Amino acid sequence: MTTAAAPVIAGLDGLLLSMADDEFVIGFSDSEWTGIAPMLEEDVAMSSLSQDELGHASALYALLAEVSGTDADALAFDREPADYRHARLLDQGRGDWAMTIARRYLYETSDAVRLEALAGGSWRPLAELTGKLQREERYHTMHIDAWFQRLARADGEPRERLLAALESLGPDAGTVFTPLPEEPALIAAGVLARPMAALERDWRSRMAASFANLDLPALPATADPARGRSDHGDAFTWLHGEFTMVRRSDAGATW
Amino acid sequence: MKGDGHGGSGPELEAWEVFRQEKEGDPMRHGGSVMAPDADLATHYAREMYGRRQESVRLWIVRRADIVDLEDPDLLQPPLDRSFKKPGGYVMREKLAAAREAAGQEKPKARAR
Amino acid sequence: MTDPLALDPVLSPAERSTRGAPARRRDEAYDAWFGRFEAHVMGGGKVEAIDAMPDEYRTAVLRFVEMHANSELMGVLPEREWLMRAPTLRRKLALTAKVQDEVGHAQLLYRIAEDLGKPREAMFDDLLAGKTKFHNVFHYPTVGWADVGMIAWLVDAAAIVAQQALRDSSYAPYARTMRKICWEESVHIMHGRDVVVTMVTGTPAQRAAIQDALDRWWGPLMQMHGPRTPREKDMDLRWRIKAKTSEELRQEFLTIYVPRIRELGLVIPDPELRFDEGAGEWRYTEPDWNELRTVVTNHGPMSEARLEFRRLARAETAWVRDTILGVPAAA
Numbered sequence: 001m002t003t004a005a006a007p008v009i010a011g012l013d014g015l016l017l018s019m020a021d022d023e024f025v026i027g028f029s030d031s032e033w034t035g036i037a038p039m040l041e042e043d044v045a046m047s048s049l050s051q052d053e054l055g056h057a058s059a060l061y062a063l064l065a066e067v068s069g070t071d072a073d074a075l076a077f078d079r080e081p082a083d084y085r086h087a088r089l090l091d092q093g094r095g096d097w098a099m100t101i102a103r104r105y106l107y108e109t110s111d112a113v114r115l116e117a118l119a120g121g122s123w124r125p126l127a128e129l130t131g132k133l134q135r136e137e138r139y140h141t142m143h144i145d146a147w148f149q150r151l152a153r154a155d156g157e158p159r160e161r162l163l164a165a166l167e168s169l170g171p172d173a174g175t176v177f178t179p180l181p182e183e184p185a186l187i188a189a190g191v192l193a194r195p196m197a198a199l200e201r202d203w204r205s206r207m208a209a210s211f212a213n214l215d216l217p218a219l220p221a222t223a224d225p226a227r228g229r230s231d232h233g234d235a236f237t238w239l240h241g242e243f244t245m246v247r248r249s250d251a252g253a254t255w
Numbered sequence: 256m257k258g259d260g261h262g263g264s265g266p267e268l269e270a271w272e273v274f275r276q277e278k279e280g281d282p283m284r285h286g287g288s289v290m291a292p293d294a295d296l297a298t299h300y301a302r303e304m305y306g307r308r309q310e311s312v313r314l315w316i317v318r319r320a321d322i323v324d325l326e327d328p329d330l331l332q333p334p335l336d337r338s339f340k341k342p343g344g345y346v347m348r349e350k351l352a353a354a355r356e357a358a359g360q361e362k363p364k365a366r367a368r
Numbered sequence: 369m370t371d372p373l374a375l376d377p378v379l380s381p382a383e384r385s386t387r388g389a390p391a392r393r394r395d396e397a398y399d400a401w402f403g404r405f406e407a408h409v410m411g412g413g414k415v416e417a418i419d420a421m422p423d424e425y426r427t428a429v430l431r432f433v434e435m436h437a438n439s440e441l442m443g444v445l446p447e448r449e450w451l452m453r454a455p456t457l458r459r460k461l462a463l464t465a466k467v468q469d470e471v472g473h474a475q476l477l478y479r480i481a482e483d484l485g486k487p488r489e490a491m492f493d494d495l496l497a498g499k500t501k502f503h504n505v506f507h508y509p510t511v512g513w514a515d516v517g518m519i520a521w522l523v524d525a526a527a528i529v530a531q532q533a534l535r536d537s538s539y540a541p542y543a544r545t546m547r548k549i550c551w552e553e554s555v556h557i558m559h560g561r562d563v564v565v566t567m568v569t570g571t572p573a574q575r576a577a578i579q580d581a582l583d584r585w586w587g588p589l590m591q592m593h594g595p596r597t598p599r600e601k602d603m604d605l606r607w608r609i610k611a612k613t614s615e616e617l618r619q620e621f622l623t624i625y626v627p628r629i630r631e632l633g634l635v636i637p638d639p640e641l642r643f644d645e646g647a648g649e650w651r652y653t654e655p656d657w658n659e660l661r662t663v664v665t666n667h668g669p670m671s672e673a674r675l676e677f678r679r680l681a682r683a684e685t686a687w688v689r690d691t692i693l694g695v696p697a698a699a
Binding site: 265267292 | 418468472475476479482483488544545548691692693694695696
Binding site: 028031032034035036037038039040041042043044047048050051054055057058061072073076077096097147150151154156157158161239242243245246247249250252253254255 | 444448451452474488
């Protein structure tokens with residue numbers, strides 16, 4: 001994937017960073033299930049989902065690195081916690097299995113709407129990557145749907161835990177759609193088809209239908225929507241400490 | 256018969272056999288098995304265990320309980336001679352040699368392949 | 369790798385697998401059948417999961433496979449810590465894939481053991497209660513990224529030497545699984561060696577970390593295949609469940625890997641280690657079999673912490689198994 005003469009599209013770096021950080025953080029959090037998922041077969045499945053997200057993050061950081069003239073690893077690892085631009089939805093710790101499934105469900109469905117709005121965009125490298133991501137995400141959607149349905153429909157502990165997770169995540173559920181800096185420029189350039197606010201409305205009506213079908217309470221409005229990709233909190237600070245530990249131990253070393 | 260551990264209600268974990276095809280045109284070959292409560296998750300787990308490395312182009316996932324197994328030696332390896340059903344039952348080297356000699360003919364050269 | 373029989377010499381009678389005794393003689397018809405079965409496997413014949421087999425053979429295979437499965441499962445934990453800390457995107461992906469493979473191997477092996485009659489929940493119960501064992505190397509701490517490289521290279525290498533010798537096991541499901549596992553493990557060793565070579569040619573701190581890791585891991589590696597045991601008494605060998613002795617595996621590991629370690633300028637912390645041309649084998653300082661015994665009976669530096677971590681994780685997810693997955697409760 002090359003960008004011989006990367007176009008100067010205002011807001012492109014902000015878009016790529018938000019997507020890459022989303023995939024990076026959810027990939028990291030869910031890789032915490034490795035070795036300790038509810039069943040061995042499911043352990044392997046969840047690990048594949050995490051690896052896919054990390055692969056997607058790598059591809060997005062690589063694209064951003066070309067646009068901004070930096071290095072993918074430097075982007076992924078060398079910022080302070082406050083400089084990461086992932087959605088607040090992804091900030092809580094791993095939690096129990098219901099929390100992981102609920103968060104993934106909310107994220108995957110949001111990501112699907114976002115990718116639809118980027119598919120066929122005017123900047124070809126991103127449009128091509130979007131096409132590939134959509135094909136890979138099909139399996140994620142199938143798997144997370146399977147679990148979300150099963151938890152919601154199983155009376156007793158599974159459903160109770162799912163309800164508790166949704167209640168905890170609810171105020172941050174819509175943060176994937178936090179308006180991006182210079183969003184109008186992205187739309188004018190044909191990179192993003194519609195504003196994030198419109199995408200969020202679409203997503204919320206899909207969620208309303210799916211939640212009604214499963215007799216789940218409606219999602220609340222996003223708390224503090226302007227800061228939906230900031231103020232990441234202690235859990236992320238801890239995660240950041242972990243994933244930068246080795247790199248910081250010998251700055252400049254090759255690993 | 257399934258249901259012994261649960262009294263019949265709720266999901267039950269059971270074995271599903273996975274057959275895989277390495278590349279187009281290959282026969283389906285048995286890969287192994289996964290445990291799952293239903294066909295949907297069995298399919299996902301089969302994909303993980305036998306396809307996550309892009310090593311398969313097709314998978315068949317079958318409930319072990321649905322497989323009919325035959326290994327009865329009386330049916331598959333019966334005792335009487337059946338060589339007339341196989342190529343090895345038609346050795347005619349000596350007859351051919353005699354026929355060629357009688358006809359004064361040489362053995363034809365092997366065809367170029 | 370250590371198999372249950374190989375550990376017996378370092379264990380007290382109460383700790384040993386109850387093996388080694390000749391098959392019980394029952395009646396003439398049974399003995400004749402047993403004799404035919406033995407002739408079959410000793411002559412290279414194969415056994416499938418649904419075949420009739422003597423209890424002694426079934427038990428021997430189950431015990432062997434169960435320990436192997438336990439080791440894959442526990443082997444995830446030392447590396448799992450470092451998943452979160454991998455210093456580049458590519459290393460993170462490679463390590464996640466590697467650890468995923470270990471979990472996958474555990475699945476393959478527990479499936480084989482399940483089809484021999486023992487439910488996985490019962491195997492987890494026994495592992496967490498300390499009734500069954502897992503390989504020594506997974507009882508030690510990983511103190512840094514250098515350990516991650518060293519384990520992925522040399523521990524996996526020592527394991528693959530053993531696994532390759534199992535590819536023609538008389539128990540056919542195990543043989544087939546070993547071929548799949550060996551193919552997958554070859555990638556892990558390359559990843560490990562790449563990490564080690566990168567650090568050895570990196571900063572002084574990185575080089576020192578690799579030498580330090582080798583200094584700490586060499587002892588457990590030399591103990592890994594277990595003490596020398598007499599061929600004649602090894603029922604796993606007799607029935608061709610496995611094909612090589614502990615010592616044969618250790619010698620093979622040394623032959624392949626000593627040159628590869630030395631070519632990086634690393635010093636193996638055993639001044640006695642040398643190849644005896646006359647005898648055609650490696651000489652080395654006798655491994656510390658007391659250490660092996662201490663460790664595999666779950667008194668190693670990380671044994672209890674890791675088992676406890678597993679117990680907690682298992683308890684945490686029990687509700688999922690009991691409801692959605694329909695896992696039957698262990699008897």
